[in-house]
Amino acid sequence: KAGVTQTPRYLIKTRGQQVTLSCSPISGHRSVSWYQQTPGQGLQFLFEYFSETQRNKGNFPGRFSGRQFSNSRSEMNVSTLELGDSALYLCASSFGRTEGNSPLHFGNGTRLTVT
Amino acid sequence: EDKVVQSPLSLVVHEGDTVTLNCSYEVTNFRSLLWYKQEKKAPTFLFMLTSSGIEKKSGRLSSILDKKELFSILNITATQTGDSAVYLCAGRISGAQKLVFGQGTRLTINP
Numbered sequence: 061k062a063g064v065t066q067t068p069r070y071l072i073k074t075r076g077q078q079v080t081l082s083c084s085p086i087s088g089h090r091s092v093s094w095y096q097q098t099p100g101q102g103l104q105f106l107f108e109y110f111s112e113t114q115r116n117k118g119n120f121p122g123r124f125s126g127r128q129f130s131n132s133r134s135e136m137n138v139s140t141l142e143l144g145d146s147a148l149y150l151c152a153s154s155f156g157r158t159e160g161n162s163p164l165h166f167g168n169g170t171r172l173t174v175t
Numbered sequence: 176e177d178k179v180v181q182s183p184l185s186l187v188v189h190e191g192d193t194v195t196l197n198c199s200y201e202v203t204n205f206r207s208l209l210w211y212k213q214e215k216k217a218p219t220f221l222f223m224l225t226s227s228g229i230e231k232k233s234g235r236l237s238s239i240l241d242k243k244e245l246f247s248i249l250n251i252t253a254t255q256t257g258d259s260a261v262y263l264c265a266g267r268i269s270g271a272q273k274l275v276f277g278q279g280t281r282l283t284i285n286p
Contacts, residue, residue, distance in 0.1 A: 064217075093272040103218075103263065103276040116273050150217070154272055163209060163223045164272060168216040 062087065064153050064167035072173045078139040081170045085132050085153030092134040093164065094126060097148040106149075109134055110156055141174045148172075177202045179266050181277035189285050192254050196280045199246040202266035208240050208247045209274065211263040218263055221249070254284045 065084040073079050085092050093116075094106040105118040109128035126136040132153075138145055148171050152164040179200045188194055200208065207225040211218035222231045224240035224247060231238050235254075240247045251258055261281050265274035 091272050093274075095274075095276075102278050103265075103274075105273050105275070108272045110272075116268075116271050118273075148216070152272070152274075163220045164274060165220055166211075166217045 066151050066167035070171045077141050080137045083134045083151030089153035090156045091154045093152050094136050095150045146174045177275045179275050179277035181280050185281045187283045193252045196249040198264035200266040204269040206269035207267045209265045210249050212260045214260045256284045259284045
């Protein structure tokens with residue numbers, strides 16, 4: 061069974077640009093959530109999607125957005141990139157928010173470097 | 176504000192030792208406590224604990240949750256060099272996929 065797939069693995073962007081990251085969840089999983097991991101702040105919740113609807117959002121500026129498609133695949137977008145956006149962006153999937161006993165499984169992440 | 180605190184932040188032991196990692200939490204609408212192992216990229220799921228006092232085991236690893244005292248421990252017995260990693264615990268919000276993570280414990284096993 062394939063795990064959570066994130067593309068691309070690495071990205072280098074310049075300040076002011078925008079970027080789109082992609083996540084394909086485990087087959088059958090309908091919930092996708094995104095996390096930012098930095099050495100200083102650790103793992104922080106960005107947002108969560110279920111059935112193409114954003115259910116929860118973390119404390120990040122509006123430059124961070126996302127969406128989920130009908131096949132449960134998800135994308136996140138960061139506009140007007142800042143140096144502080146350099147991080148490992150992790151996607152996690154699970155069966156769904158109504159399935160209380162379903163753990164979250166993470167992808168390998170996208171390493172974003174902003175110069 | 177929701178908070179998860181892990182201790183110690185770093186631990187160095189010899190192969191064969193037993194280690195205990197600690198996790199305390201203050202999470203509103205707490206549903207469960209999850210443990211992950213992160214070596215290079217993807218955090219790998221270890222345990223999800225929902226009920227207090229019930230130990231979960233997987234090989235040399237075990238974990239238990241105390242919902243009254245708001246903490247969990249992860250035990251690793253007969254450690255091996257392959258256990259070297261960052262161990263993360265996270266509190267899960269009820270009805271959501273949102274996890275509040277601790278800072279992680281960096282465990283190093285020396286041969």
